[in-house]
Amino acid sequence: MNRRKQKNIFITLCLLPAILLVSIFIFYPTLTVFFMSLFKWGGYSPEKEFVGLDNFKILIKDMMFMRSFQNTILLIVLVTIITLALALIFASILTREKFKGVNFFRVIFYIPNILSIVVIAAIFSAIYDPTSGLLNNLLGMLKLDGLQRMWLGDQKIVIYSIAFALIWQAIGYYMVMYMASMASIPESLYEASSLEGAGAVRQFFDITLPLTWNTIRTTLTFFVISTINLSFLLVKAMTGGGPDGSTEVFLSYMYKQAYTNSSFGYGMAIGVIVFTFSFILSAILNKITEREVYEF
């Protein structure tokens, strides 16, 4: 057997398992999503009826879907803006300010990220419980009874309760990421601007922010994708989309239609919208945040 043939066999054998697994468990199901969105199909029965774009026409008039759309957008906006701001501020404080306990805070802030979303859902259920919950009882102790709420029962509030849990979960992850990026900024830049009399806030906007811009841009895509995802996981474990659909998000509604409600074709049409939406939003964010890259 010559060397060349040996090499080809080696390459094939190394790649084949990976290509097979990825094709069967990622690409085939993804194609199914797009293809099946054109059918009326329960999922379990053999009858499939081609309906073209009918599923999408129903979707536009589906109030529940519109609600999940609104909730998803609200969560993406809230979670991204608040998490981004807090993570950036904390990261710059922990890398810039020399004080004790930097490592302690970094280690603690990252903990929510290693917990299962189910665990987080259970913890926040215990916090938000109306009668025996930690939050309402704390407010009672502080004589702030007026602020007590049905955190998961009030339709107007519940989406913000979900947003808070998502932010709590995400801050540490993004902070660690920004810290790594900020640590590579040379100290001399700060020294020079400090000599010119720039304060910490000024330094943040003039040095830290522009030099971590690329990392921030990358994380914007993460924010979109992970909020769509994690909001589904959290809602499914915590509220089941309720009360009365007020926490329904994209993927929880899709899962409900496709799996629980056996409207597989309809569920897949939602899937197509989610795919397209997250892709377009990421592309737009990527485009509008384009800046000249500063070198140092």
Added chain:
Amino acid sequence: MKNKRKNRLYKVFVYVALITLAVSIIVPIAWVFLASIKQNNEFYGDPWTLPQGFYFQNFIEAFEKANMGTYMLNSLIVTLLALLILVSVALPAAYVLARFKFKVRKPINTLIMMGLFINSNYIVVPIFLMLLDGDKFLQQHLGSGFLIDNLFILALVYAATSLPFTVYLMSNYFRTLSTSYEEAAYIDGAGYFKTLITVMAPLAKPSIITVILFNFLSFWNEYIIALTLLPGQNKTLPVGLINLMAGQKAAANYGQLYAGLVIVMLPTLILYILVQKQLTQGMTVGGTKE
């Protein structure tokens, strides 16, 4: 003088903000640990009271009545199996894509990159229906199907959905290694397979460790795929926990629920304490989140 005061005010503000967030993380988690040793009647009334005693019975009940023992074993099997499949499939693929030049390299690379953008939660239901169809086919031809409710299949799905990112990460790592290692091995007369296993795999150890750490956490914590693909009695820990959460509303078994929470949380916390440095540094090598 004014500047100094402003500076001090700023420092106080910074500390307050940092401590608030730290407390908001530590307190609920510590509370869960304390709640797991409370008796059921202690859950009515003020949740901020400390446990009256050490009620270990909760854990025994969680293991026996709520099956958390079995679920834990299932989780362990699935996680380890998935890690094993993932590393042994991703490593050779990553190596070949990083080091060899061949005709279809570009399309395969594109395929892997496309896979990075597809999240497993988007495609759980199609995967489930595909396996269901497979089971029907097997039933007709072999008499019985085994694709649903199968821990091995679940592990396979976990490994497959993590493959694109793992291959991407590992092949980036291979690209940083010098080619002189392989050249030396070839001169010594080692074949391609021998070189991969005895020379390159050990060199890739840092990237393998990063991959194992991150994926251990994500496999151990995952629940949507496990919930969908294991509809029967066989469950993993997080799915068992969801059942406990649902049951708690009806039967008010708070003690069991919080003991279950500790059982799910503890392994990840221990792992985190042991390797927190690698974890928070490994992420910067190029970590994304599921």
